[in-house]
Amino acid sequence: MSVVDRLKRPTSDQEEYLYLSSQSLGEDLDYIKTNRIENLMLIPNSGGFHLDNIDFLQEIPFVKRLQMGSCSQVTHYEGLAAPENLELLSFSSNEKTPVDLSQLQNLSHLYFSYSRQIKGLDRLSNLTSIGVGNGTDEYFRIEVFRNYSKLSRLVIGRSILNQGLAFLKANSSLKNLDFTHMKRGFDLEGIQYLRNSLKRLRIMSSKKVDNIQLISELHNLEWLILSDSVPLESSGVLEPLRNLEALTLRGSSYFIDGDLRALEKRRESIKYYNIAHKSHYVYK
Numbered sequence: 001m002s003v004v005d006r007l008k009r010p011t012s013d014q015e016e017y018l019y020l021s022s023q024s025l026g027e028d029l030d031y032i033k034t035n036r037i038e039n040l041m042l043i044p045n046s047g048g049f050h051l052d053n054i055d056f057l058q059e060i061p062f063v064k065r066l067q068m069g070s071c072s073q074v075t076h077y078e079g080l081a082a083p084e085n086l087e088l089l090s091f092s093s094n095e096k097t098p099v100d101l102s103q104l105q106n107l108s109h110l111y112f113s114y115s116r117q118i119k120g121l122d123r124l125s126n127l128t129s130i131g132v133g134n135g136t137d138e139y140f141r142i143e144v145f146r147n148y149s150k151l152s153r154l155v156i157g158r159s160i161l162n163q164g165l166a167f168l169k170a171n172s173s174l175k176n177l178d179f180t181h182m183k184r185g186f187d188l189e190g191i192q193y194l195r196n197s198l199k200r201l202r203i204m205s206s207k208k209v210d211n212i213q214l215i216s217e218l219h220n221l222e223w224l225i226l227s228d229s230v231p232l233e234s235s236g237v238l239e240p241l242r243n244l245e246a247l248t249l250r251g252s253s254y255f256i257d258g259d260l261r262a263l264e265k266r267r268e269s270i271k272y273y274n275i276a277h278k279s280h281y282v283y284k
Contacts, residue, residue: 002048003031010041032060042068063283069111071134079117080104114139135159146170157181165190175199182206190222192217203229207252216240226253235263246272254278
């Protein structure tokens, strides 16, 4: 496939990325330099990227977006020091592979699989969006997250949270918070620190969540999505959430007492209403 054919959009709403091929890396680099390509996608599929390093970045320091989340074969990340204005980085390093992010001061979007070998996470003060998998309490600390004063979106997946959400105490700009496929049960204690900022909360495929009733303190919440996660004692938990525009409860997420009469009266204000029917529900 020619280099031009490998310039495409990952999804319809994203910018074009060049899908790099290690087999024709020299030709690709020439094309990147000539056309000032700033977005790179590295995938280890047939005809894709199979090198164990990203040293080629030293030749193209103007790159702004680098997605390489499936390149687990990469074991040398020294090339990350080259991009001067990298804004987006997606990667999944081996837990034994050292990665230094401390030079990426302009990074605003980071999606990664956590390991103890990743250094410099506490220095990324311009982050606005984080997606983290395999996170542990070693990362979920206020000493780290207080440096993310601009953080607007946080997605936590397949992680372990033993200490609640107090690590978000200083993140007063956080608007979107997602939990998905959590490895263990976790506690929402501390989410009340986000009572003024949080707009969207989504909990997916995480069936043990303590203190779920604390969502009633999120007075500015507009979207609440609970899918195959924890049930709510009653619809009364949602009564203080007068700004709700979207509500989803499906699968193992439902109202235990079944009384939906008060909630039904709010159907007009809740534009996106997606509550799976249960036999014990009372609507009128």
